[in-house]
Amino acid sequence: MEQLTEAQKIAKHYSACMDSVNLINGGKPERYTDAEWADCLSRNKEHLRLMLAKDFWTTEDLEPLRSASQ
Numbered sequence: 001m002e003q004l005t006e007a008q009k010i011a012k013h014y015s016a017c018m019d020s021v022n023l024i025n026g027g028k029p030e031r032y033t034d035a036e037w038a039d040c041l042s043r044n045k046e047h048l049r050l051m052l053a054k055d056f057w058t059t060e061d062l063e064p065l066r067s068a069s070q
Contacts, residue, residue, distance in 0.1 A: 020044040
């Protein structure tokens with residue numbers, strides 16, 4: 001099993017957060033119903049809010065996370 005450095009762990013978290021940001025900012029995919037999209041938005045925004053509360057961030061730009069989580 002590969003051991004990740006702290007910097008690598010933070011980078012993976014940031015990448016996952018940016019996936020949520022890009023999904024939110026990309027708008028509703030055609031294949032989603034309005035209810036599915038509302039649920040997807042809710043889950044991804046909650047993910048971002050939880051991650052913004054973490055204390056391990058260093059020099060990452062968190063503004064896209066803040067903007068998309070609102």
